[in-house]
Amino acid sequence: MWRTIARRLLGAIPLLFAMSIVVFSLVLIIPGDPAVTLAGENATPERVQEIRVALGLDRPVVEQYFDWLGGALQGDLGKSLTSSRRVSDVIADRLPISLTLAGSAILIGLLIGVPAGIVAALNRNRWPDRSATVGASLGVAMPNFWLGLVFVLVFAVRNPWFPASGFVRLSEDPAGWLHHLVLPALTLGTAASAEITRQLRGALSDVLLQDYVRTARAKGLRRWVVVGKHAAKNASIPVVTVLGLQFSLLLGGTVAVERVFGIPGLGTAIVDAVLGKDLPMIQGIVLLTTVAVVVINLLVDVAYGLLNPKVRA
Amino acid sequence: MKRTRNAIAASFVALGLLVAACGGDDSGTTSETTAAATTVATTATTAGGATTTAQATTTTAAPTFDKNATFTYGEGAVTSLDPTLARTLYDNTYLYPVFDRLVHYDTSGSTIPGLALKWAFTDPTTFELDLRTGVVFHDGTPFDAAAVVANLDRSRTGEKSLVKGELAVIDKVEAVSPAKVKVTLKSPAATLPLILADRAGMMMSPKSFTDPAVDRNPVGTGMYQFVKYVDGDVVEYKRNEKYWNPDDVKNAVLRIRIIGDDAARLNALRSGQLDATWVDESAVANLKSTGFKVEVISKLGLFHLQLNRNQAPFNNPLVRRAVNHAIDRTAITKGVLFDLAIPTVQPFPEGNLGYNPALKVSDVKYDPALAKKLLADAGLSGGVSFNCFVVNTSGYIARTEAVQAMLAEVGIKMNIQIIAGGDIIPKFYQNQEAPCASTPFGGRLDPAQTIGLMFSDTGSLNPGKGTTPRILEILKTSLAETDQAKRKTLFQEFSKIYVDEALNIPLHYMSFPFAHRDGVLGVKGLFDVRPFDIRNVGVKAR
Numbered sequence: 001m002w003r004t005i006a007r008r009l010l011g012a013i014p015l016l017f018a019m020s021i022v023v024f025s026l027v028l029i030i031p032g033d034p035a036v037t038l039a040g041e042n043a044t045p046e047r048v049q050e051i052r053v054a055l056g057l058d059r060p061v062v063e064q065y066f067d068w069l070g071g072a073l074q075g076d077l078g079k080s081l082t083s084s085r086r087v088s089d090v091i092a093d094r095l096p097i098s099l100t101l102a103g104s105a106i107l108i109g110l111l112i113g114v115p116a117g118i119v120a121a122l123n124r125n126r127w128p129d130r131s132a133t134v135g136a137s138l139g140v141a142m143p144n145f146w147l148g149l150v151f152v153l154v155f156a157v158r159n160p161w162f163p164a165s166g167f168v169r170l171s172e173d174p175a176g177w178l179h180h181l182v183l184p185a186l187t188l189g190t191a192a193s194a195e196i197t198r199q200l201r202g203a204l205s206d207v208l209l210q211d212y213v214r215t216a217r218a219k220g221l222r223r224w225v226v227v228g229k230h231a232a233k234n235a236s237i238p239v240v241t242v243l244g245l246q247f248s249l250l251l252g253g254t255v256a257v258e259r260v261f262g263i264p265g266l267g268t269a270i271v272d273a274v275l276g277k278d279l280p281m282i283q284g285i286v287l288l289t290t291v292a293v294v295v296i297n298l299l300v301d302v303a304y305g306l307l308n309p310k311v312r313a
Numbered sequence: 314m315k316r317t318r319n320a321i322a323a324s325f326v327a328l329g330l331l332v333a334a335c336g337g338d339d340s341g342t343t344s345e346t347t348a349a350a351t352t353v354a355t356t357a358t359t360a361g362g363a364t365t366t367a368q369a370t371t372t373t374a375a376p377t378f379d380k381n382a383t384f385t386y387g388e389g390a391v392t393s394l395d396p397t398l399a400r401t402l403y404d405n406t407y408l409y410p411v412f413d414r415l416v417h418y419d420t421s422g423s424t425i426p427g428l429a430l431k432w433a434f435t436d437p438t439t440f441e442l443d444l445r446t447g448v449v450f451h452d453g454t455p456f457d458a459a460a461v462v463a464n465l466d467r468s469r470t471g472e473k474s475l476v477k478g479e480l481a482v483i484d485k486v487e488a489v490s491p492a493k494v495k496v497t498l499k500s501p502a503a504t505l506p507l508i509l510a511d512r513a514g515m516m517m518s519p520k521s522f523t524d525p526a527v528d529r530n531p532v533g534t535g536m537y538q539f540v541k542y543v544d545g546d547v548v549e550y551k552r553n554e555k556y557w558n559p560d561d562v563k564n565a566v567l568r569i570r571i572i573g574d575d576a577a578r579l580n581a582l583r584s585g586q587l588d589a590t591w592v593d594e595s596a597v598a599n600l601k602s603t604g605f606k607v608e609v610i611s612k613l614g615l616f617h618l619q620l621n622r623n624q625a626p627f628n629n630p631l632v633r634r635a636v637n638h639a640i641d642r643t644a645i646t647k648g649v650l651f652d653l654a655i656p657t658v659q660p661f662p663e664g665n666l667g668y669n670p671a672l673k674v675s676d677v678k679y680d681p682a683l684a685k686k687l688l689a690d691a692g693l694s695g696g697v698s699f700n701c702f703v704v705n706t707s708g709y710i711a712r713t714e715a716v717q718a719m720l721a722e723v724g725i726k727m728n729i730q731i732i733a734g735g736d737i738i739p740k741f742y743q744n745q746e747a748p749c750a751s752t753p754f755g756g757r758l759d760p761a762q763t764i765g766l767m768f769s770d771t772g773s774l775n776p777g778k779g780t781t782p783r784i785l786e787i788l789k790t791s792l793a794e795t796d797q798a799k800r801k802t803l804f805q806e807f808s809k810i811y812v813d814e815a816l817n818i819p820l821h822y823m824s825f826p827f828a829h830r831d832g833v834l835g836v837k838g839l840f841d842v843r844p845f846d847i848r849n850v851g852v853k854a855r
Contacts, residue, residue: 164584264545
């Protein structure tokens with residue numbers, strides 16, 4: 001097992017190095033010049049050039065890249081071009097908010113998706129299955145920014161049960177935190193629950209037709225023991241894959257949902273950074289997100305090993 | 314099977330209960346305090362009380378404010394809380410509460426005393442200001458001439474200062490006495506008082522200059538004292554108990570919520586999280602029908618087709634005039650802007666020094682036949698085409714598409730090129746990649762600033778640098794002239810040239826609808842682009 005993890009970790013190094021080049025290069029193709037943006041509305045071309053030189057943007061790209069990479073390896077992602085803050089400080093402030101949102105969405109996805117998937121698999125081709133399948137299709141099809149707007153209109157504007165925007169930290173006010181989290185987490189969690197329902201239904205339906213399940217039933221085991229103990233473990237492998245993918249997708253999904261709900265997370269930070277051409281901030285956040293996706297994939301691999309001994313071999 | 318169904322049903326019920334349990338009062342909503350209100354009859358006081366007719370008009374109803382209230386306003390992103398680093402006019406909404414300027418201006422755009430009580434040009438290159446005494450910064454530092462010298466020197470020489478250009482005309486700033494400052498100019502600049510009424514004239518505590526996080530921890534003399542800035546969420550202030558005009562400060566706490574998305578900001582207002590915010594024109598009718606109040610404030614800026622007059626086809630005045638007559642401005646303001654904007658053919662709005670009352674929209678009438686004739690006179694009866702940049706904002710695109718359809722009717726093919734907001738300066742002004750940009754212009758309070766930026770041979774917002782000797786003469790004379798009546802004549806002459814020569818093709822003045830819930834008093838915009846003036850704005854006492 002440990003050898004598998006070590007192998008995966010070693011494999012991640014060239015991947016991250018390649019990603020660092022892609023991340024750095026991405027900002028070079030973003031339209032617009034950060035010096036122009038920073039120079040403000042009344043700037044002369046001379047002033048723009050002064051700012052370009054002051055920021056080191058006139059240096060060769062390779063030199064800029066290795067400077068940035070050297071800093072990043074030491075945990076220094078540089079300083080924002082548009083404020084006095086360090087990129088790492090901004091990420092430290094904002095990341096917990098986005099992780100909370102994505103984590104809550106996964107929780108909602110599991111709370112809805114697991115029971116719905118099991119019910120659908122146990123009632124294949126009957127009305128609970130069809131309802132779950134239709135619901136899951138809708139959940140996957142609805143864009144989260146649209147769903148978020150609908151939730152806001154119904155549950156914040158028309159019926160003022162939840163706040164339409166904003167975020168409260170758990171440490172400041174636990175009740176306010178939960179209150180502000182419900183609508184955005186439901187918005188993000190709907191697609192996740194739909195995907196989990198679909199995958200679990202498919203996997204469990206297949207497993208329930210296997211010989212060992214029939215044998216277990218023939219032995220007289222209770223139905224919930226057969227499903228919960230024998231079938232669910234094997235059916236959970238594709239669900240774990242989906243969970244890993246969903247977490248990565250949810251991190252991306254927070255960009256739209258944070259915008260709709262005015263939440264000051266990492267998604268809002270990157271939108272502001274792109275609009276303000278804040279290159280170090282864009283690079284820092286994208287790099288961090290890339291690392292997060294690599295780590296999540298690694299965890300998924302480890303989970304495979306735990307669930308299926310064949311993978312460890 | 315039945316047990317399974319029951320279990321699943323129970324799961325959904327439990328989730329429903331969890332969601333329901335999270336309901337109730339909105340802890341994030343601004344609480345209008347129920348504490349006994351101190352009733353204050355609002356008088357027509359403004360900064361210094363001089364020429365403040367317009368502000369007086371807005372407050373003569375003598376409403377009763379809840380002085381313990383928290384007022385919450387919604388605004389888009391803020392770039393910096395350091396006035397020398399802030400990049401857009403919209404940042405002023407966040408800066409005005411905490412920073413006074415040397416010179417203030419009222420809702421009509423007239424200068425009124427701020428931290429300077431009086432100012433005058435003693436000769437064309439010497440400007441003197443008499444300062445308000447007894448004022449202290451929020452950190453206790455006294456405001457005096459030394460503080461003004463320190464601020465202006467920092468603003469005009471600071472390595473990162475973005476107001477350096479506006480103050481480049483200053484040669485030297487000296488403290489004559491604790492309450493008197495002398496500014497020596499390199500050349501005449503009658504625009505200086507209005508330059509000092511914007512970010513370049515905002516006074517920070519000199520002690521705060523050494524704070525490495527000064528852009529997030531502002532210290533001024535303003536009516537509200539900075540409390541906290543949470544990135545992407547809120548900037549919060551509390552009342553400055555020592556403010557020199559306490560009647561202007563109507564709330565105990567001011568919160569400006571940072572909400573970048575227009576729809577999210579609108580929903581925050583509609584759900585009661587905001588007391589006021591600015592909204593898109595398309596939202597006005599619905600807001601009014603649901604009990605919200607909307608003040609549509611016509612502003613200094615305008616929306617126009619800005620032309621590069623040194624590039625074909627707009628190097629030909631006949632083509633420019635043809636475009637002018639091919640556009641039905643009234644149809645655009647009615648059809649696209651819900652009749653909430655005022656059409657114009659001249660560059661300055663009513664009330665501004667450059668406004669020429671003789672130049673009416675009807676003088677440049679919508680006349681497709683005349684447009685076709687002008688094109689034929691230019692030798693382009695077979696038609697002409699050009700590229701035009703427009704920033705990727707739905708409202709801007711809608712206006713431009715309306716223009717595109719009108720121009721097509723007279724044989725002018727307009728190719729719309731949609732670009733990112735940050736690209737307009739490099740693509741249009743610097744690299745001159747197209748002869749046209751369909752774009753808003755924020756405007757400047759002093760017409761000489763606009764002429765210098767957009768119509769002089771050195772103007773940074775004049776692509777191609779096309780100008781005429783007479784325009785340069787008007788600019789030079791107006792900068793040296795301090796008699797406002799004489800300047801007015803000069804600027805009105807410029808406006809006539811602008812219309813006759815179709816220097817640019819204006820569509821309408823910019824107007825911003827400010828929406829607020831019932832019970833909010835004094836909402837107004839300044840004579841500027843969208844900054845919200847919190848002075849004398851508050852919540853009605855219950």
